[in-house]
Amino acid sequence: MGRKPSVEDEELMLRLSAVFRDVGYEAATLAMLAEATGLKKASLYHRFPQGKEQMAREVLETAGAWLDENVLAPLRGPGSPVERIDDMVRRLDEFYSGGRQACLLNMLSSGRIAEGPFTELIKQVFEAWIAALSSVLADAGVDRRTARARAERAMIMLQGSLVLSRGIGTPRPFREFLKGLPEELLKGA
């Protein structure tokens, strides 16, 4: 039995995640990551022997798991499609801090990392998300082709509204997107 870590894993991931979401992969230095977690660089290397790349990968995997558990599972879960989608909206609002925090899927797909270690994982998360959304819409009676198109469009608007929110310095575009999302997904259903 090893000794207790001074920072719990979940909290550690949250803090690392915050850095990558704020500045992206390349701009995140070990000094920043150490500062954010309260651990020294050498301690981070003890926990992540492959360094920064491993931290980013685990952060991405953790976020993917969180998404799966807190967004996609509820989407598939019980309750009417309307309720499930309202639930997703609330969780997304929290996850993105009302539009003030960027998406890892965008922040980690830049950089010389393209064609690198994150590419495949990012693609999988996007596709799982679109598939889950798509099948709720199918449950709501939307035909498959339309459901798929709307799910993809929601993904596009989620990403785009976060980009614009950051670009113009206000979370308004993201908030408005979230507000209109249920209607947009379910209209005519």
Next chain:
Amino acid sequence: MGRKPSVEDEELMLRLSAVFRDVGYEAATLAMLAEATGLKKASLYHRFPQGKEQMAREVLETAGAWLDENVLAPLRGPGSPVERIDDMVRRLDEFYSGGRQACLLNMLSSGRIAEGPFTELIKQVFEAWIAALSSVLADAGVDRRTARARAERAMIMLQGSLVLSRGIGTPRPFREFLKGLPEELLKGA
């Protein structure tokens, strides 16, 4: 009269721009920028005494000017709203290489540069673009509030479709967005 530069300014900006669009600000190293332009690092410093930050700023300003001249001016220009928007779509398709090149407005708003030198400029470009789009729609008889909302939505989908295209490794989302854009902007007008 100084001697001729070995690379014309316009070409120089295009090549620097390509690097920033591919990898973002932080990941762009002077070695990459030198390689891309065919100039040595010291030569880049002769042209850009303030180094990488100045390069990125001038690239952004140049892109803003290009946008103004090639997208926003035509939007305001003669021709029916439908023609002007079709024209914009063609130019955007070229500018983003059919969805294979990212947008500087997204790539440069990440990084520790937030609250930095690009923030204000990026905001201005976003707002000018939305304003120009908005007024074409007004010309087409769309009421002001709706026009503004649709213009902002187009901006969101442009950015989001580029993010998703990169994320899933195919330009399809961007292409579909462009294809549907005229109808989406002008529906009911």
Next chain:
DNA sequence: GTCTATAGGAAGATAGAC
């Protein structure tokens, strides 16, 4: 598991010849 200290290298930036 965490730390101090440091190695090793890459990045941004400059000096000065041509």
Next chain:
DNA sequence: GTCTATCTTCCTATAGAC
């Protein structure tokens, strides 16, 4: 205006004590 050579700083990563 462009180059080679170099400086300095910062970053990633490791060694080894506690």
